[in-house]
Amino acid sequence: MKHFIYSLLEKFIIPKSIVQNPSQKIIHMTDTPSDIYPELDRLVTLTSPNLVIHTGDIVDDIKLELYPNRLDLYEKKLIRLNHLLSKHPNTQFIFVLGNHDHFEAVKKHLTCAQIYPESGTIDTFFGLFSFAHKFEDLPDIPSDYYLFGHSYASITPNLNPEKYINGLKHISIFIESPHEIVNVHYPPSTDAMRQNRRRRGF
Incomplete structure (x- = not known):
């Protein structure tokens, strides 16, 4: 019943075991419309x-690549996101630019984050992560995990989905102890x- 209510309210269903687990965690997300920013803030608050x-x-509800005249609204939403991020000084934030992002605006307004224009790698307690917006832009180096977004069609069936993680499908939480990856689904709409549509009714 709780899951049904959370689904109707467009909320993340975050397992209590993650919330209560004090060990180190890494979160991967991608292609985020601004309407879910409050839920992203709640996720970071609860999971630390x-x-x-x-x-x-x-800001995936604003397709800058298609509508560059919407840059002012895009910047306003970045400012809102940065305000939410600034509430979490103990969390490191890394953002890779997507095809609908604007480098100068992101550098100016997401002051709480490290910005990667195309791709990057980082060595963590969970292993070596390589990341990019598009699958084809992932760094060509041996890594434990490859993180990306952009398209559901990006990953081919012969690649291990536990190693090549498309963040469009769900948010992934990498937990130090027990050493596991837990998937949290985005709100239903x-x-x-992402396609600039809103759910009508229930």
């Missing part, structure tokens, strides 16, 4: 991750918001 890696299209 050491690191959040966002693989691009930070997230894909519709």
Whole structure:
């Protein structure tokens, strides 16, 4: 019943075991419409991750590549996101730019984060992570995990989905102890918001 209510309210269903686990955590997310920013803030508040890696299209309800005249609104939403991030000084934030992002605006307004224009790698307690917005832009180096977003069609069936993680499908939480990856689904209408549509009724 609780899961049904949370689904109707467009909330993340975050397992209590993660919330109560004090060990180190890494969160991967991607392609986030601005309407879910409050839920992203709640997720970070409840799970206290050491690191959040966002693989691009930070304001995914504004398609700047298609509508560059919407830059002012895009910047306002970045400012809102930065305000939420600044509430978590103990969390490191990494953002990779997506095809609908604007480098100068992101550098100016996401002051709480490290910005990677195309791709990057980071060595963590969970292993070596390589990340990019698009699958084809991932660094060509041996890594434990490859994180990306952009398209559901990016990953081919012959690649291990536990190693090549498409953040469009769900948010991944990497937990130090026990050494595991837990998936948290986005609110139900997230894909519709990514396409500039809103759910109508129930």
